[in-house]
Structure formats: C-alpha cells, structure tokens
Amino acid sequence: MTKRQDRQHKEAPALTRRGLFLGAAAGGLGAALPGAGHAGSAEPMTPAEAMSDAANPAMHLEYPFYSAADETAPQAGIETPPQRYTMFMSFDLTTRDPRDLQVLLARWSAAIGLLMKGRPVGQVEPERTAAVGLDTGEALDLGTAALTVTLGLGPRVFGPDFGLADKRPSHLRELETLPSDALRPGLRGGDLSLQACAEDPQVAYHAIRDLARIAKRTGAAATRWTQMGFGRASAGKGQETPRNLFGFRDGTRNIREAQDFNQHVWVENGPDWSHGGTYQVVRKIEMHIENWDNAQVSVQNAVFGRHKVTGAPLTGQHEFDAPDFARRDAAGSPVIPVDSHMRQMAHEENDGVKILRRSYNYTDGLNAVGRLDAGLLFVSYQNDPAHFERLQRRLGTSDALGEYVSHIGSGVFFVPPAPKEGSYIGAELFG
C-alpha cells in the first residue's frame, strides 16, 4: 500500500467491539443496536450511518402539544424526561393592549404545535419568492428530535396593564431578593418565557428563533435574555442521573414519581383556569469551575455530601442509598456535613418541601480574564415559588457550595396547562 492509501485506510474506523459491548451493558439494548444487528452479516455501519438521524431513535420521538378534549394536561417539557439540549429565552411585553398579548399567545401556540410535529412554522421558500420566508429553514431536515416548547407567563402579565388581575395565579409574583443573588441587569425577569428542549440543539435553537421572530412581527414582545444549554443536568424517570460541570451527579433525589408531581408540582388552588399549571423558576448560575477544579476532592465530596464518582451519599455505597443524616464519625461530626448541599436541600430538613429540577449545563466560553465561563441553567417547577425561595435562602446562607457559584440570572413564570386542539395557551384569560 502507498502512503496515501494508508491514510484513506485510517479514514474508516468501525464500531469497536468495546463500543458495542458498552451499549449492550448499559441498556440491555445491544441486540437492537444497528451495528450489532449487522454483526452476523459482517457489514458494520459506517461512521456516517451511525451518526445519522436515522440511526438514533431519539431523533424520531414526537410529543403532543395539545391535550385531548376531555382532559387537563400539563404542557410538555415538565414531566417529560429531560432531553439533552435546551434553548431558553425570556421576553418583555412591548404593548399594553391585552389583544396584542392574546394574538401573540395564539400565534405562538399554533407555531409550537407545528414545531413539535417537526414542521416549519410557515413556508421556507414561498412560491412567490419575492416574499420573506415565514420559517427560517435551518431545521428543515432534522425531524422532531423530541422537541418540547414550554411557555410561561411572568408577573407583569397580571399587573395593571392588561386587566387580567382577577385571573392571576395565586402565588405568581416577583421572586424575593435572595442571599445568593448577584443578578445582572440584562439577565433579570421577563414577562414571557419559552423553553425549548430537544435531542438536537439546532431543533431547539430553530424553535426559539422562529418564535422570537413571531413576537417581533406581532410587535407584542421583545427578547430579554437567553441561554442555550448543552447537556441535561437532571434526570426523569428511567434516566441515568447526569453530571453537572462540577463533575457530580446532579438530582439523584429529584422528583420522579406521579404522587410527588401531584403533591409538589401541579397547582390546585387559585383561579380555576390555573389548575394543572405550575410555576417555573429559572436561574442562570455561574459556576467557578477553575476554582472548583483546584479544590481537593475530599473537599468537593464534603461540599456535596456525596462521593464524586459513584454519587453515593457519604454514608452509603451506591447512588440511591438513602442518606443517613444522623450518622457521626469517630470525632463526633456528622458524616454528611451540616453545610453539605445534599443535606441543605433535603426534604427531611425542609418540612417535606420538594421541587422538580430540570436544569442544563451551559458555557459562555471564556470570561474577561481568560477563565472558563460556565455554569448551570437551573430550571425548577413547583406549585409555589416560595418553595424555591425557602430552599435557596437556606442554600445562599449556609451551603458550602455557595463559595463556588453566583446566581447571575433569574426569572419566575406561571406555566398554564396545555391547550386543547383548536385553542391556545392562556385562552381562558381572554373573553
């Protein structure tokens, strides 16, 4: 072989045995892996085939946007097992006319219904091409990718401008100032929120981009702040607990069961129309990962109250072992430190309060002094934002993790139930 042929030969790596073995071991799905399916025929997938949308079942998942006529259902993107990627954006209302808000909610809902089916929000290339495209086109070939778009209404929607005060969800108000706050002016609040989650970030980006375009065209709302998340940092039922950028499993004790959703997430009081909705809290949390990386791992473990690699509580061996908050070491100190994150957040220590976390890792590249600029787009759902405040006030005061994080962005929104086919999110507010 010539040197050139050698190079081309290197061009064709195959699915390794090790890779296939890992797949089979991790999910018991080995037999269904395309590579494994071809094993008998000695025709392994090419890398291009393995990387195609066709080979990844997650790219074909489709969630319903509308609820059935005879049920009240939450919007998708809350109970939904967290997809890998997110694009979050909040908006300021630029109108005082409730009809403008109504039109925007109706147009957004219609568009979200299309997007979640993998369809463009309108023609990409109109037949009369001397027109502006209604859809920007970058997701044309990408399929559904498990897209969900979740829409929230901020406190000002129910303020004096729009005459909707009597429809205000009981607990919707601005968040209190919290001890961890280092909020930046450009990353605060918003009157409306959109969170797109998907198995392809380009699908999520496209959804938010085209919804922001619709907002601009209606003249009802303008962009306020946004964040893309590149890795899920929360698990739903049946999912492995992912890791945050501190390298720790995040959310081992997160809500997963229906009874917890009913008890802690879905709203059951206040105006009728709000029942079955929930409150969304969004925090952009900067993580000082270079400082963190310089901390001893024993310190890191004490900060979380868990072992870094296994995720086990410091009193246990396995991730899901129940933490023993009472156990003390030979010196008489609690094995799970009093100021550890797990203990501070534990429902056992907070009158049973639980919140659903649905967060994402993000990076903003490098900061002004050349350090890695990264963190967590924290998103929680609960039936009262006071539950978030209670936990966060405690964390901000006495949590060992506080030294390594800054809360730089914040928003709170009420997320109405899903609309019925033919209607739109928040329709009950009007008429």
Add this chain to the structure above:
Amino acid sequence: MTKRQDRQHKEAPALTRRGLFLGAAAGGLGAALPGAGHAGSAEPMTPAEAMSDAANPAMHLEYPFYSAADETAPQAGIETPPQRYTMFMSFDLTTRDPRDLQVLLARWSAAIGLLMKGRPVGQVEPERTAAVGLDTGEALDLGTAALTVTLGLGPRVFGPDFGLADKRPSHLRELETLPSDALRPGLRGGDLSLQACAEDPQVAYHAIRDLARIAKRTGAAATRWTQMGFGRASAGKGQETPRNLFGFRDGTRNIREAQDFNQHVWVENGPDWSHGGTYQVVRKIEMHIENWDNAQVSVQNAVFGRHKVTGAPLTGQHEFDAPDFARRDAAGSPVIPVDSHMRQMAHEENDGVKILRRSYNYTDGLNAVGRLDAGLLFVSYQNDPAHFERLQRRLGTSDALGEYVSHIGSGVFFVPPAPKEGSYIGAELFG
C-alpha cells in the same frame, strides 16, 4: 380516569408511526431501529430508553488517535465525517523554553489518546482524596461519542523564541489582512489550537476543559479564545449536507473524495516531518441572521446561487446537479448571479482551488441591542493557507453574502500528522 391519572397518561408518549417511517425512509435502517425491532413484541421503547446513550450507535463510535507504526496518517478530525458538535480553543504560549512546549505537546497527546478512548485523563477521585482530581469528571459516564481532538501549531511556534525555525512548515505564517476582516482583539490568533468534535457536546467540552487545565498546570500556555458549535455545518462522505443558520445547505460541493484530499489537503512539501499534515484556518463568522430573515427568499436564493429548500443550483432541480454557470435568463443575465456565493467559491472560477470545510453553527445568545447573536465557526483545511486567502479575498470583495456576515475571529495553524503509539504530536521537532 381522574384528572391526575390523565396527566400521567400524557406522560408516556411513544415512538410514533410517523417517526419510525421517517427513520426507515431516511436511511434504510428502519429494521434496525430499536423501536421497530420491538414492534412485533408490542413493547415500544420508552422515551427515556430512546434518549439513552445505549440506543444511539454514534455514542459508541471510537476513533484511533495514534497511527500504526508503519504508516503516516493525518490526525483524526479532518477526514473524519463531521460529528455534530465541536469545542474549539486557541492558546498563547507563556514560555520561551522549547522544553516547556515539548512537555505540553507530550502531555496533551497522552491525554488526547485517553480521551478518545472514553477514558478520563487521570483519576477523578484519587484514593488519597486530600488531593486535587486529575480529571474533572463530567464526562465519566458518557462514552466515546466519536470524540476526536485535533491539535494545531501557530506561526509563533516557529518564530525566534523556540529555535525551531528550520522545522517551519513551508506555508505557515499569519494570514494576510482580508477585505472581510472585522476581527476583534480577543478573537485573533493563538499559538496552539485544539478542536474537539464529538457526538455529545459535553464530551467535547470536557476534553477541551481538561486539556486547558493541563496547559495551565505546565505553565506553558494560557487560553486565548474559544467557541462551542452546536450543529455541524459541513458534510463528509456519506453524510447529508447540513444547513447553516441562513437556512441553506452548506458545503454541497465540499471535498469528499480521496483524490481531492491528496491534491488539496495534505502537505507534501517543506520539511519532511510536515508531510501528511495540513493547514487549519479558523474563522468566527458572525451572521446577521435577523437582517437575513427580513430579506426576500428570492434575494437569499440569488445570494447563494441555490434554492433554499432543495439546495439545487438555480440552473438545476436537485442538490447535486452540476451548476451551469454559462446559462443566461431571457434578459441575458446569468441565472447563477456573478456575485453569488456558489459562483465566487467555485473551483471552476478559481483555477481549480479547493479547500476542505468543516464548520459548525454557533450562538452567543443575544447581542447588546437584543438581536440574535449567531454565526458560523468556519474551519477549513488546505495544503496552503493562501488557498483560503485567495477565496476569501474574492468573497470579501464581491460576494453578495458579504452584506450579511462579519469575520470577527481568526487563526491559522499547522496540523502535524498523527503520532505513532508511544510518541506524541510534534515529537519530530525536538531532539
């Protein structure tokens, strides 16, 4: 059913028939889709299973970092069919001692070899936990994900400081100032480059983060500029042509065949050690997507010389139809406008010059005036950076696309061949 049960019922969307049909149609892999494989047993995958690493064959792809003892091979990440995600970072050397550079290249190479096997660069949780972790841990459970890390050497490596001038690759020098330049001081240059590409962005981020840590610990280099890319905007052999954030297919005429790699990409002149390497040009290209979205699609089509949806040249019906640059319309004007991007870039109009493009879409969120801040991390490989300059000088002068883009970041690097097992990238420079 009660209302609560209804909600839980909504919780369990299944792989839709539509989704499975699309999968089968797109890649002929329908029979190998896990969902389809389960069809007979009436046990569809749950969404959590469909979204797991186990179900996605791309997460198990593993590329070799080292070349075999008897061959010269390029580094991975050039011919490799583009993975979905990238993390690029450039570095400034902070030493004048060639031994420091040597140590850094050796340590980086060893670490990259581990990372591409899905292994941490060192212990995450040392047994002696009163130590700092060698690996930051956030990719521990994520597998190989087709990771490649490609390392480049900037012009200053061969400048007066290090005594390596006689080893300088023949064409390595700073890029000329180009008419499209709007370069920002913080996004220029760099003495070393690392580009991680993977099917999971957290795997790519982790690789760059831990390599940057190694650079800092050796004291040899400091971070300069970085960019994450969230969607591949170039295709390799066997891959569908993806779309950039203008919504157009990008790179239909990109290099795919071995003879083009040999003729246009791999270096065959200059010092022996540089043979089989290539030159990497990186440009951060801001795309004014909100302006673009307000342009008529007929204008957009004329700017690219292609139809937006199909990607066909304006003289053809299908994406891969050969463009007919000579054809004129009834009024006598070229159907593919003289200033269209495709025509300006065409090898037919540039003495046969071709470059390999391997670019990624990015977003930086919103800019200072609330507009979507997004663009293309353009990466090209060629056996002479002058080929890039030639094309870009022409584009910057007379390309219709120029109105909608700004080149804000730039770097040029020589990418040595892959090391042999037991050696490291650039070993031939020392000793």
